[in-house]
Amino acid sequence: MSYxxxxxxxxxxxxxPEIGHLLDLAESYVLLNRSGKTQRDLLRGRTLIxxxxxDSTRTRTSFEIAGKRLGADVINMSVSTSSVNKGETLLDTAxxxxxxxCDLLVVRHDQSGAPNLLAQKVDAAVINAGDGTHEHPTQxxxxxxxxxxxxxxxxxxxxxxxxxxxxxxxARSNIHLLTTMGSxxxxxxxxxxxxxxxxxxxxxxxxxxxxxxxxxxxxxxxxLQRERMQRGLVPSAREYFRFFGLxxxxxxxxxxxxxxxxxxxxxRGVEIDSAVADDPHRxxxxxxxxxxxxxxxxxxxxxxxxxxxxxx
Amino acid sequence: MRDVLFASVRLxxxxxxxDLHGDLLVRDGLIADWGPSLGRPDDALVVAEQGAVLxxxxxxIRAALGEPGxxxxxxxxxAAQAAAAGGITTLAALPDTLPAIDDPALVxxxxxxxxxxxxxxxxxxxxxxxxxxxxxxxxxxLLAEAGAIAFTDGGHTVGSARxxxxxxxxxxxxxxxxxxxxxxPSLAAGxxxxxxxxxxxxxxxxxxAAAEAxxxxxxxxxxxxxxxxVHFAHVSTAEALxxxxxxxxxxxxxxxxxxxxxxxxxxxxxxxxxxxxxxxPPLRKDADRQAVVAxxxxxxxxxxxxxxxxxxxxxxxxxxxxATPGGTGLTTLLSVTLAQVHSGTVSLGQAIGLLTAKxxxxxxxxxxRIEKGQxxxxxxxxxxxxxxxxxxxxxxxxxxxxxxxRALEGLxxxxxKAGRRVFG
Numbered sequence: 001m002s003y004x005x006x007x008x009x010x011x012x013x014x015x016x017p018e019i020g021h022l023l024d025l026a027e028s029y030v031l032l033n034r035s036g037k038t039q040r041d042l043l044r045g046r047t048l049i050x051x052x053x054x055d056s057t058r059t060r061t062s063f064e065i066a067g068k069r070l071g072a073d074v075i076n077m078s079v080s081t082s083s084v085n086k087g088e089t090l091l092d093t094a095x096x097x098x099x100x101x102c103d104l105l106v107v108r109h110d111q112s113g114a115p116n117l118l119a120q121k122v123d124a125a126v127i128n129a130g131d132g133t134h135e136h137p138t139q140x141x142x143x144x145x146x147x148x149x150x151x152x153x154x155x156x157x158x159x160x161x162x163x164x165x166x167x168x169x170x171a172r173s174n175i176h177l178l179t180t181m182g183s184x185x186x187x188x189x190x191x192x193x194x195x196x197x198x199x200x201x202x203x204x205x206x207x208x209x210x211x212x213x214x215x216x217x218x219x220x221x222x223x224l225q226r227e228r229m230q231r232g233l234v235p236s237a238r239e240y241f242r243f244f245g246l247x248x249x250x251x252x253x254x255x256x257x258x259x260x261x262x263x264x265x266x267x268r269g270v271e272i273d274s275a276v277a278d279d280p281h282r283x284x285x286x287x288x289x290x291x292x293x294x295x296x297x298x299x300x301x302x303x304x305x306x307x308x309x310x311x312x
Numbered sequence: 313m314r315d316v317l318f319a320s321v322r323l324x325x326x327x328x329x330x331d332l333h334g335d336l337l338v339r340d341g342l343i344a345d346w347g348p349s350l351g352r353p354d355d356a357l358v359v360a361e362q363g364a365v366l367x368x369x370x371x372x373i374r375a376a377l378g379e380p381g382x383x384x385x386x387x388x389x390x391a392a393q394a395a396a397a398g399g400i401t402t403l404a405a406l407p408d409t410l411p412a413i414d415d416p417a418l419v420x421x422x423x424x425x426x427x428x429x430x431x432x433x434x435x436x437x438x439x440x441x442x443x444x445x446x447x448x449x450x451x452x453x454l455l456a457e458a459g460a461i462a463f464t465d466g467g468h469t470v471g472s473a474r475x476x477x478x479x480x481x482x483x484x485x486x487x488x489x490x491x492x493x494x495x496x497p498s499l500a501a502g503x504x505x506x507x508x509x510x511x512x513x514x515x516x517x518x519x520x521a522a523a524e525a526x527x528x529x530x531x532x533x534x535x536x537x538x539x540x541x542v543h544f545a546h547v548s549t550a551e552a553l554x555x556x557x558x559x560x561x562x563x564x565x566x567x568x569x570x571x572x573x574x575x576x577x578x579x580x581x582x583x584x585x586x587x588x589x590x591x592x593p594p595l596r597k598d599a600d601r602q603a604v605v606a607x608x609x610x611x612x613x614x615x616x617x618x619x620x621x622x623x624x625x626x627x628x629x630x631x632x633x634x635a636t637p638g639g640t641g642l643t644t645l646l647s648v649t650l651a652q653v654h655s656g657t658v659s660l661g662q663a664i665g666l667l668t669a670k671x672x673x674x675x676x677x678x679x680x681r682i683e684k685g686q687x688x689x690x691x692x693x694x695x696x697x698x699x700x701x702x703x704x705x706x707x708x709x710x711x712x713x714x715x716x717x718r719a720l721e722g723l724x725x726x727x728x729k730a731g732r733r734v735f736g
Contacts, residue, residue, distance in 0.1 A: 091629055111633055111634060112514055112515035112516055112631065113514065113515075113632045117585065117629070131515070134514060172513070196507045197508060197509040197512055200512075201509070201513070
């Protein structure tokens with residue numbers, strides 16, 4: 001079974017074979033990319049629009065490179081969400097995109113569900129590049145590819161996702177993907193940064209790094225935004241680092257070969273210590289970036305073929 | 313005006329306990345007579361529907377109108393159309409309009425605008441605070457004198473405990489009730505859905521159910537402190553209902569209503585970001601919905617309101633957290649309530665009482681009853697006939713129903729205002 005949806009809006013709801021298909025294809029693109037070759041005939045004549053309502057240089061660039069390596073015409077559109085009537089902009093933009101006959105639409109938005117709304121209105125296949133605090137499916141796929149290449153599997157691993165889970169779309173997508181593929185997921189952080197009824201997602205909740213990281217195969221750190229301190233969810237950056245920042249001492253309770261991951265951009269000294277982030281034996285943070293391009297090529301490839309359109 | 317004879321219908325009036333199979337005669341717009349079998353005046357228009365029930369025109373204790381200020385959502389004329397299609401002949405209108413109903417002239421205007429429709433009596437709520445801003449008390453006395461039926465800030469909670477105390481205390485002097493939107497503002501701020509597993513999965517900022525209970529608990533104590541009268545609008549949680557039940561047992565002057573979404577739907581209705589199901593308060597977990605059903609059955613809830621909130625397409629075609637909350641409710645009020653009759657929660661008499669006699673008594677008006685010599689405000693419905701709610705095809709302008717697609721058993725066949733047929 002290959003991928004059965006028209007869009008990629010969320011990891012939640014995907015079946016293991018769909019995820020496996022995307023990862024297998026991405027694997028082949030890793031090899032292609034490393035060989036220095038491209039496949040510019042695959043998406044020749046197709047238009048890919050990167051529609052970013054929120055700044056993100058790395059994700060946008062990653063999609064741009066992925067699209068160009070496959071030969072698509074890539075256009076970047078950055079739309080400010082500071083204007084008063086955001087929703088109107090979103091739907092006006094959808095109408096404009098339809099008129100321009102866009103084939104693949106990559107959307108980043110600060111509101112959960114915005115790509116779902118766009119997907120109802122545009123003809124293009126929509127790829128969610130991060131929506132509010134909902135999902136960031138390509139990030140979870142690239143994390144999974146990184147893990148699979150290093151550990152040889154995605155099942156029966158113990159994965160600790162640490163930090164601001166409440167506001168993290170990366171955490172949600174990773175939780176769905178890793179539990180779907182048969183790994184055990186723990187989330188670790190202060191109770192004020194844990195979502196309501198998190199355990200109902202099939203995961204374990206810890207408020208103590210030492211217990212949460214004990215025996216972990218993977219330690220996935222999340223970015224803590226300064227705004228969380230301002231809103232009083234965490235008293236201060238130094239207190240956060242003391243209890244939830246990843247340093248060598250806290251990492252010591254994980255498995256000796258545990259991998260350290262971070263979706264970037266990192267706040268060094270807040271959620272992660274530089275010594276850990278830059279440790280070539282433990283940190284796969286730079287590898288994640290490489291996998292990002294391959295995964296996005298696989299997603300663009302798959303969706304442009306229109307696998308399973310109207311199957312549901 | 314021709315006489316109207318309703319022939320061989322079930323006459324149901326919870327206010328008087330009337331429940332018999334027979335005829336009812338309307339003469340000169342007034343209810344003239346009823347009985348098991350009346351003679352048929354030669355010139356009377358005969359209305360006969362097999363299996364139909366004739367009850368008082370419904371009294372809706374809580375609905376927002378688009379006027380003044382939000383005519384793009386709905387006008388009073390279009391709301392009256394939707395109300396008539398729902399069997400509603402009397403409606404208490406919320407004051408958080410633009411401008412807010414905080415001036416006696418606006419109260420008189422709204423009453424007059426209702427009368428102009430010829431189908432709907434509008435009973436305006438007055439604002440508790442100037443502009444419904446929660447800062448200073450509005451002229452409650454002058455508003456009451458002009459005909460304000462009670463006081464509320466509509467969808468805004470009177471947040472300050474001091475101000476709420478003053479309002480309850482001061483309104484007592486005019487025999488008026490304060491209706492509160494029970495949602496602790498700082499806990500609810502920024503929230504888009506009930507705080508739960510579902511909100512977690514969708515990545516939506518949550519509003520905890522406790523936000524309702526906290527506000528209810530505070531205001532029960534302030535009511536006890538002042539000896540005033542409080543009414544909690546659209547109560548939606550088990551915890552709040554428990555507090556209200558207890559307060560009633562303690563003899564505190566507390567009443568409450570709920571609205572059909574809170575006993576017919578739960579949070580799953582928001583599905584994948586369906587903004588038509590974004591309401592205020594938000595749709596709750598099913599355990600809360602079940603508690604609302606139980607509170608309908610045991611009498612804790614005093615009335616069922618439409619909680620009508622007209623929105624236009626642009627209010628709703630937004631990312632979920634940015635969409636304006638609120639759903640229409642006028643046309644579906646009776647039918648969704650009847651689902652609770654069919655499921656055995658309440659009797660038909662209880663259900664109609666919650667839509668007629670009880671809200672009328674709370675509002676202190678003579679509507680919602682079948683009484684000889686009184687204007688013939690009547691609703692004729694068939695309790696079993698089936699129809700399907702379809703957004704885009706509902707009467708009136710606003711189409712933002714949370715019940716889109718719902719098949720309902722129970723259909724309004726006709727509505728009469730002062731003896732004149734205004735629907736059907």
